[in-house]
Amino acid sequence: MEVSNKQVILRDYVVSGIPKESDFELRTSKIRLNVPEGSKSVLVKNLYLSCDPYMRGRMRNATDSYIASFTPGSPIYGYGVSRVVDSGHPNFKKGDFVWGSTGWEEYSLIIEPETLFKIEHTDVPLSYYTGILGMPGMTAYAGFYEVGSPKEGEYVFVSAASGAVGQLVGQFAKLKNCYVVGTAGSKEKVDLLKNKFGFDEAFNYKEEHDLDKALKRCLPDGIDIYFENVGGKMLDAVLLNMRLHGRIPVCGMISQYNLEEPEGARNLFCLITKRLRMEGFLVVDYYSMYPKYLDMVLPLIREGKITYVEDIAEGLENAPKALIGLFSGRNIGKQVVLVARE
């Protein structure tokens, strides 16, 4: 059986600047809803697609990047939640829900289904597996607990704090009895941080002329853990405000992704004087901890002890706009694209 398959295509590499809708096109191709005879592939129907900042790097022709670039003229891909339509793999059967890397299209043939996670718990929204129960959740968990080594009562600062990862880091830090301050790019997001996610304090970085002063106002005693999502000027201001033996888990640097040449961090000498540890990490190194993470986070979700905000765009035709919106901070909470409900 062959059906039509709407796809989001990258027209060409985007060297610098915020990607535009015209960098993408929608195309409708055809796909057979069976896996090839004898193959171990899985054919899935995509339900939710995840918009993540790291995808910007894949729009460049980066030969030496840690992840492959998208192919101009082909559909882009990323994390998503899907339903198995046909399977040649013993671990998956028709009707299973899965999350993992999939195409930005209605149906995808997954050649390496070993990379997929089977979804065992469906009493929570399926879309959560693009966020709190998926890659961003594991990112927040590994970055905060494993890389950040938090101690009770420490001072924690989170940038891009209302985003998929930031909102979770803030709440994990509160569960650890830390004092938590976040920054985001609008009044609405700052309100969310303070009133919904329980941050102790928050500020809108777009309204602060002097980030160093803003940090000193909100964290007069300094910062033990800076969960780094943005890089650039914020990092430089934070370095001046770190406490002795502070830690900086480096998760992302979204402020730099669209620049031709990144800004330089000038205050690295603080690493020495304050004996700071700055450590980059990638979530893929921590996926073996996923079952442990689920054991922790599922009860918190069910008992309402953790809050999770999504920004859901409806329809593949709105996917490019949703993805691009990440880089101007248009989204409020985790940006998801709803492709199909089931």
Next chain:
Amino acid sequence: MEVSNKQVILRDYVVSGIPKESDFELRTSKIRLNVPEGSKSVLVKNLYLSCDPYMRGRMRNATDSYIASFTPGSPIYGYGVSRVVDSGHPNFKKGDFVWGSTGWEEYSLIIEPETLFKIEHTDVPLSYYTGILGMPGMTAYAGFYEVGSPKEGEYVFVSAASGAVGQLVGQFAKLKNCYVVGTAGSKEKVDLLKNKFGFDEAFNYKEEHDLDKALKRCLPDGIDIYFENVGGKMLDAVLLNMRLHGRIPVCGMISQYNLEEPEGARNLFCLITKRLRMEGFLVVDYYSMYPKYLDMVLPLIREGKITYVEDIAEGLENAPKALIGLFSGRNIGKQVVLVARE
């Protein structure tokens, strides 16, 4: 008994640029060779003074620095080796040799002698206690073993590699069966690295137009540990050449100390993609390990398994020039000032 006391005075703060000899003056004052009645001070005769890059920071009027600034119009101070002339402290008696913080002058009254280390082993040159057996030795030891977490066979790169700390890091790394490459600023120093300290490879950074290329030539498989002494452009080039899960113990950033505004590090995104750990440290946090360090290093010195090169300037009147020379790389090996032989 009062004697004359030659002193090196800082005339005024040096905001930026390499300090000049005219920033200092020699003055002769008087000092009594007894500690005040009832005081726990120690009066010492200074034998060797240590010239260290961190001293540049003390020439600025830095109110929020990790160490106090020098006082214009007063003698500067730093690490040195001294002989006790009179003591009010139970731990020290006349004739003891000590190392620790002392003044740049012939005789000093040490108000807090608890900070001094008593020298127990005098079968090695006393001047070594300004270097391999003192603060720089402990710096190399703590930075390489404790912060760097080296493993057998790893690729190690050291900047300012012929300096007091660098020459030791390179040799510690060879003792750990690592492949070790160093960089320094002259042909003579590069020869020293390869022929005296046993580095596997070395290059003169002043003769390389493209540091990234130089690193790829000497370390085609990349770098597991970068022992950071210089900062600036070298750090940026190194970041591009680090291996997955590499470590960067940050000991110093001498290339930045004389700049009004530090250069920015632009390649920090590599921290994420390569999962790097960059960690600053100060030797003072590790002094409790000093006895353990001596147990390791004294036999190595006595058995000739470790080499140590000093550049000794004779006389207090040559001290400012020796100190300043650090910042143009004039010294070959550890820069020491000989004040008196005994």
